[in-house]
Amino acid sequence: MDYAFIPSPAQSVWEIPLPFGLAVPIRAYALCIVAGIVAACWVVEALLRRRGAPRFFVLDLAVWAVPFGIVGGRLYHVVTSPDAYFGADGEPLKAFAVWEGGLGVPGAIVLGGVGVWIACRRGQVPFSMVADAAAIGLPLGQAVARPCNWFNQELYGLPTNAPWGVEIDAAHQRDIPPEFRGAEAYEPAFLYESLWNFGLAAVIWRLDKRFKFGAGRAFAIYVLGYGVGRFWIEGRRIDVAHDFLGLRVNEWLSLVMIVGAIVYLLRVKGKRGVLVPGEAGGLRMVDWDSADARAGKLVEVEVGSGTVESEVSDEGSAEPDESKASS
Incomplete structure (x- = not known):
């Protein structure tokens, strides 16, 4: 086999046999996609815990965000x-065939x-x-999940002789312009x-480690950076897509993402926040360098049938203290 280029995948579906001649496709x-979700959740959980959020709050987020994101990504693609799906030779029912590919990142976001x-309102x-x-x-999860498009x-993009070029077999070249x-x-x-x-x-x-962004400014930088990358990458693609001007x-x-993110960064300022116990119960957010945060107050959150206390350090991070777990 010639490996001068990245070969097309030999297989993208595996079947687990079941009784009565049935099988489950993997x-x-x-x-x-699942690997990307796990990677994103792992990072978000670690960062939220350092900022005083309840342990495993990312699971509450995932319960809502993952199905909403999949639906949004599919809707955007369709x-x-x-x-x-709805053209002269389209197949409307295939709009539901997510496994065949087609999740638009903007809609998913x-x-x-x-x-x-x-989830945030509930928690x-x-x-x-x-x-x-x-x-x-999010960008880490997207990076991990992107090989799904190789399968x-x-x-x-355009034809290339570069060693990182990817082979596309004849059966999958239907969306390539004839030329x-x-x-x-x-x-x-x-x-x-x-x-x-x-x-x-x-x-x-x-950047976040150095400047300790708050008020959604780190997310605005993500939107800006993703918009820049997506713009030049889209310019390299040749698969069929709708054009405008x-x-x-x-x-x-x-371009809308880039402009919107820049405007947000110019107009919105704010320090990183951490969660500390509120006077009337529950949690409240304070600046990471405030007196409450520097005092190292304990954030007690429920974990199963017991509790775990997380101490907010003088750098505004909340580290769980496993030795203080109670049942």
């Missing part, structure tokens, strides 16, 4: 690529954000605090985005 696309807002945790934690977890042989079909390899736009998001997560982590729809949306 799809690589879904496994990548709305921006309607011909495949917007509707997933609604799910996060609901009495500030939405802005969760958003700033997600600013690092589905989608999100490719580009039959090339040995194509630019892996999905790989570009994965690497960009890994770098974006690292940059935001370093010479730019793909996703390019226009990327």
Whole structure:
């Protein structure tokens, strides 16, 4: 086998046999998405716990954000690529076939954000605090999940002779414009985005560690960075997409994200917040460098049938003290 380029996947679905001749399909696309969700949740949980949030609050977030995000991502894909489902040769029922690929990140972020807002309201945790934690977890999760497009042989760019070019077999070249079909390899736009998001997560982590962003400013930097990356990556893609005034729809949306994030960063200021016990019970958010935060107050949260106390350090982080768990 010639490995001058990244080969197309030999298999993307595995079946687990069941009695009576049945089988359960395990799809690589879904496994990548799940891996991305787990990576994002792991990072967000660690960051929220350091800021005084209840332990495992990320699970409450995931219960709402994941299904909302999947629905939002699919809706965005179907709305921006309607011909495949409602065009002359479209198949409307395939709009529900998420496993075949097609989740739009902008839609997933917007509707997933609604799910996060609901979870925050129920858990009495500030939405802005969760958003700033997600600013690092989201790009990492996206980077981990992006190989799903390799398994589905989608999100490719112009033909290339570079060694990182990806092979697309004939059965998956239907969305390639005729003038580009039959090339040995194509630019892996999905790989570009994965690497960009890994770098974006690292940059935001370093900036947040130094400047201790609050009031959603870290999330605005994520939106800005993702918009910049998505704009140039979209410009490399050749798969069929709707254009408007010479730019793909996703390019226009990327520009809106960039401008919106810049305006937000210029208009909204705020320090990082941490959670401490409120006078009337529950939790309240204070600035990380406030007297309450520096006092090292304890945040007691329920864990199963017992409690665990988390101490807010003089740097505004909340570290769980396992030795103080009670049953």
